[in-house]
Amino acid sequence: MSDENAFKDADEVYKYIGGMFETATKTPAFIEETQGGNLVILIKQTKPDAAILVDFPNQTVVTGDEALAGKSTVQLRMSSDNANKFWQGKLNFTLAMAQRKVKLDGKRSVALKLLPLTEGLFDSYKQTLKDDGREDLLVA
Amino acid sequence: MASTQTDDYQAPTSDKSFDAALSDEDFDTLFEQAEELSEYFREIGPEYDKKNTFAFPTIEKYKATDLLALSIPKKFGGHGGSLLQTSKVVSELSKGDSAITLAYNMHYIMVGIAGGLMSDEQNEYWLGRVVKNKEIMFGPFSEKRAGFSGLADMKAIPQEGGGWKIYGTKTWGTLCDAASIITTNATITDKDGNLPDTFEERVAAESFFIADFEFDKDTLQGDGFHVERTWDSLGMHATGTHTIVFDGFFVPESGFICEWRSGAFGVLEWASLMFASIYLGMQSRVLEESIKVLSKKTLGAVFGATVASDVKVSGVGHIIDGVGDMASRYEICRRTLYRTCEEVTLGLDDNWPMELRFPYIGLAKTFIAENVMEMTKHAMSMVGGMSFRRGMIFERLYRDSAASLFQPLNGDQGRTYIGEYLLAPEELED
Numbered sequence: 001m002s003d004e005n006a007f008k009d010a011d012e013v014y015k016y017i018g019g020m021f022e023t024a025t026k027t028p029a030f031i032e033e034t035q036g037g038n039l040v041i042l043i044k045q046t047k048p049d050a051a052i053l054v055d056f057p058n059q060t061v062v063t064g065d066e067a068l069a070g071k072s073t074v075q076l077r078m079s080s081d082n083a084n085k086f087w088q089g090k091l092n093f094t095l096a097m098a099q100r101k102v103k104l105d106g107k108r109s110v111a112l113k114l115l116p117l118t119e120g121l122f123d124s125y126k127q128t129l130k131d132d133g134r135e136d137l138l139v140a
Numbered sequence: 141m142a143s144t145q146t147d148d149y150q151a152p153t154s155d156k157s158f159d160a161a162l163s164d165e166d167f168d169t170l171f172e173q174a175e176e177l178s179e180y181f182r183e184i185g186p187e188y189d190k191k192n193t194f195a196f197p198t199i200e201k202y203k204a205t206d207l208l209a210l211s212i213p214k215k216f217g218g219h220g221g222s223l224l225q226t227s228k229v230v231s232e233l234s235k236g237d238s239a240i241t242l243a244y245n246m247h248y249i250m251v252g253i254a255g256g257l258m259s260d261e262q263n264e265y266w267l268g269r270v271v272k273n274k275e276i277m278f279g280p281f282s283e284k285r286a287g288f289s290g291l292a293d294m295k296a297i298p299q300e301g302g303g304w305k306i307y308g309t310k311t312w313g314t315l316c317d318a319a320s321i322i323t324t325n326a327t328i329t330d331k332d333g334n335l336p337d338t339f340e341e342r343v344a345a346e347s348f349f350i351a352d353f354e355f356d357k358d359t360l361q362g363d364g365f366h367v368e369r370t371w372d373s374l375g376m377h378a379t380g381t382h383t384i385v386f387d388g389f390f391v392p393e394s395g396f397i398c399e400w401r402s403g404a405f406g407v408l409e410w411a412s413l414m415f416a417s418i419y420l421g422m423q424s425r426v427l428e429e430s431i432k433v434l435s436k437k438t439l440g441a442v443f444g445a446t447v448a449s450d451v452k453v454s455g456v457g458h459i460i461d462g463v464g465d466m467a468s469r470y471e472i473c474r475r476t477l478y479r480t481c482e483e484v485t486l487g488l489d490d491n492w493p494m495e496l497r498f499p500y501i502g503l504a505k506t507f508i509a510e511n512v513m514e515m516t517k518h519a520m521s522m523v524g525g526m527s528f529r530r531g532m533i534f535e536r537l538y539r540d541s542a543a544s545l546f547q548p549l550n551g552d553q554g555r556t557y558i559g560e561y562l563l564a565p566e567e568l569e570d
Contacts, residue, residue, distance in 0.1 A: 095344075097495070
């Protein structure tokens with residue numbers, strides 16, 4: 001990958017990163033962990049700018065202005081490149097937080113419990129990129 | 141500039157395990173056991189401080205209580221004690237003997253940390269052993285190069301048939317003489333034992349393990365490791381904090397708990413607040429012993445700082461103020477610790493900036509540590525030269541309190557974390 005941003009625009013972010021959250025909200029392990037709770041994560045991404053609101057209890061994902069207008073209990077801020085790395089298992093979330101590559105605010109204790117569950121979706125994300133012919137987004 | 145509170149205040153939420161919490165009535169029963177055990181620790185503590193060895197007779201006494209399973213969730217057969225309830229028990233035991241309690245404190249720390257990170261299946265097995273077999277857990281992490289903050293140089297080399305063999309040395313094996321379950325961290329290497337090349341890869345490869353731990357108490361040899369009786373320190377003699385050398389110690393795949401740094405982030409309160417509880421118990425003991433001596437001590441006729449034909453020290457101004465100062469310090473520290481336990485249990489720590497979670501939790505410990513050291517020093521000054529004699533409780537508490545300088549986080553580390561956060565730029569650094 002070059003120094004340029006991995007995603008060319010917000011629509012690509014919504015397709016791939018938003019798509020992963022769509023998958024996560026429908027995955028049994030996530031449903032079990034979040035049902036009956038109030039975990040709604042607003043992911044604000046940079047380079048390119050994008051916003052995704054993930055409502056785990058209601059299993060919905062909205063993007064753009066609709067996401068920014070919604071109410072969240074957890075706010076996550078990171079670059080789109082790092083989001084791409086994260087879903088491929090190439091970003092150590094704790095280290096990224098310590099290095100301020102990722103900012104997490106709000107009721108994060110619940111959100112952090114989901115981290116181990118994301119591992120099961122890494123292969124799915126990489127396969128989606130391959131199926132779409134987006135090898136340029138794969139991180140070595 | 142960074143804020144020390146997050147912008148959106150989050151209302152407290154009940155702990156998920158609240159429904160299975162230990163009732164006040166059941167806690168009182170357990171606390172009575174802690175009081176009895178504390179009395180026993182108080183009786184034999186001086187002997188083992190002098191012998192400079194772990195207090196071996198305490199093992200059976202401790203196992204005879206229901207306190208091993210105090211903090212284990214009810215769904216795994218334990219009592220479901222909270223952070224605060226466990227803290228109260230640890231402080232009560234520490235009032236009896238700080239060094240012996242510092243050893244058993246390791247059990248509560250590792251039950252809390254490992255229990256919070258293991259899968260349900262692992263918890264059922266390992267915590268189940270604590271409940272059913274009254275087994276004790278411990279966890280050596282520090283190595284020569286650094287304490288908690290240092291990435292593990294200890295290696296976990298993958299084996300062809302699965303699992304890992306552990307190689308390396310842990311220097312602070314507190315409670316190793318009583319434990320039969322070990323939890324520890326090591327960095328997973330390639331099959332030839334090479335550590336990952338990059339810092340990022342090392343962080344990701346540093347892992348948390350759990351395994352059986354058994355060794356011959358005469359030869360000090362276990363299967364794939366041996367214990368070196370190296371503990372010889374200023375204070376905390378009876379902890380039995382020895383060096384453990386791993387030389388091919390096998391951990392099966394089922395003994396892998398999680399990636400260490402990610403996992404540790406959310407559970408380190410069990411270390412910091414339990415250490416704080418030890419020193420709070422010591423504060424209580426210093427105050428108790430000071431009152432005992434100073435309320436009775438008579439100097440007779442004196443001609444010095446005080447001039448009088450007959451002086452009872454309990455009537456001397458700086459003694460009165462000194463005891464009042466010690467009691468005030470104890471009370472403020474108690475409230476600090478109890479409130480920190482409650483805030484963490486209620487999830488109010490979500491209102492702190494994430495980077496400050498650990499140092500903010502650590503404030504209870506560092507604040508209590510600074511106060512217990514001040515109190516032991518002040519007690520000796522007020523009691524006088526007799527307190528300096530070997531075997532006197534005051535010199536003992538003075539020595540033991542110095543250990544509070546070290547367990548993570550210490551004051552310097554905490555201040556660095558906080559200052560670094562406040563001075564760091566807001567923008568993300570890719």
